[in-house]
Amino acid sequence: MPTYHLHDLTVRHRGASSGAPSGVPLPALRGLSLTIEQGEQLALIGPSGAGKTTLLATLACAQQPLEGTFTMFDQDPWALGNAARHRLRARLFLAPQTPPLPPRQRVVTAVLAAHLPQWSIWRALASLFKPADPQAAWQALARFNLGDKLYSRVDRLSGGERQRCGLARLLLSPAQALLVDEPLSALDPVLSELTLSTLREEAAARNATLVCSLHQVDLALAHFPRIVALRAGRIVFDLPREQVTPQMIAQLYQGEPARPAPPAAPEPETLPVKPGAGACL
């Protein structure tokens, strides 16, 4: 059973501006077909605005497709009731580029929040006052070289530290699908290597599916066996890394501008949906 199956998917943001002469807003993803098997590790690459974040939000069941078929663990989340969709979302973890961690919270509490979907309300409240398992939080942080920040306040972290704090939370979640949006945007080269290695090791250890968007093409090719390249909302290529050539990369990033941008009135289509309980948004 694949983790994800997408066929001919169209996703349009509410309020997207028009790039078409007709004035109809362009979808952020168009005619997108993709199957991702359980345990696969793939990198999403492509220029700014290509649709990487939108695809991750779709995989996280946070963005409802307008057209096409979408299944996660063999279920269509949008055909389920709210409670069932919530349970399905608890099987994934979305780590956004900038994790919106509560600023006044201690790092230990923010990381342990990964357990919230499994905890009762009472256990969650108790953990706010006395962290339930600081050792587990420390171990997760240490894997990102952040163990010394266990009791720091989140708003005293640098951007890169905050990013790794969000990823430490991912390590503690029991998710079987790990969706990570540009995890390296605030990291130096050494930490970038450490971060990707840690994410890949963790995914392999629990046979979780790992989908990671990256702007660092060299690191994507070095770390991920499968590369999915997006441009203007479409898949340009979906290949094993050995088959990706420098010419393909040059064409992906140096072609025509990804999307024209004449101003136009926004036209609501699909509503973004509250992310899953396991999600880190």
Ligand SMILES: Nc1ncnc2c1ncn2[C@@H]1O[C@H](COP(=O)(O)OP(=O)(O)OP(=O)(O)O)[C@@H](O)[C@H]1O
């Ligand atoms: N909330 C939104 N409302 C309207 N349009 C949006 C919204 N978010 C993204 N878009 C549009 O959808 C398209 C895809 O954006 P997306 O953020 O998915 O691209 P990306 O590949 O992740 O870009 P980047 O690499 O810059 O993060 C872009 O044209 C963008 O302007």
